[in-house]
Amino acid sequence: MTKTESRPVRLPPEKAATANQALQRVRDYLDSHRDRTQVTVTVEGGGREPLVLPREVVELLAATLAHLGAGRAVSIVPSDAELTTQQAADMLNVSRPFLIGLLKAGEIEYRTVGTHRRVTAASVLDYKRRDDQRRRAAADELTHLGQETGLI
Incomplete structure (x- = not known):
């Protein structure tokens, strides 16, 4: 497995226009x-x-330019x-203790190295995808119930 240190890159606002111009040409x-x-x-x-x-590779470049041009770090x-548990928690934008709970509940695959837990980026992204699907389904259900009851 590959060890990584994720250092986000963010463009200064004055360079966002250049990224957006390049994005348009690539698209x-x-x-x-x-x-x-x-x-x-x-x-x-x-x-x-x-x-x-x-x-x-060029499609990945386009996606990267889109995020950078919008002012997001990549x-x-x-x-x-x-990933360490802290890196995985940062990817999900949750606290480290919350992530540990997800690991213990079997929501995200991990392995133990000595006393430390290690999580693959693929496992984190898979959990994120499943969680997003659950959230969308719950929102759709709430919308449906609101329409049935005439609240929406």
């Missing part, structure tokens, strides 16, 4: 070249051969990266 390219599995990039002033990137963490 336009991807939209107009849907059949391409690779993207060729020319680096300005590089004097070298063009850089060839897998389409998935971290890239490999899915098999092992």
Whole structure:
């Protein structure tokens, strides 16, 4: 498993416009070249051969630019990266004791290294996806009940 230190990157506000301009160009390219599995990039002033990137890498770049352009901090963490309980709690925006409760309840997979718990980023993201689905289902149910009772 990969150990990681997630250091979020946040652009200063004056650079957000540059990220948004780049995002628009990348999205336009991807939209107009849907059949391409690779993207060729020319680096300005590089004097070298063009850089060839897998389409998935460019799509990840677009997602990163979108977040940075919106003023959000971004971290890239490999899915098999092992996180400390504090890092996992930070990813979920919950307290460390709350995360420990989730681990003990079997909601998130983890392993023990000595006396320390280690959680993979994939396990955290899987829990987040399931939790989001549960929340959406509960909100939909409340909306449905509100409509049935005439409150909405």
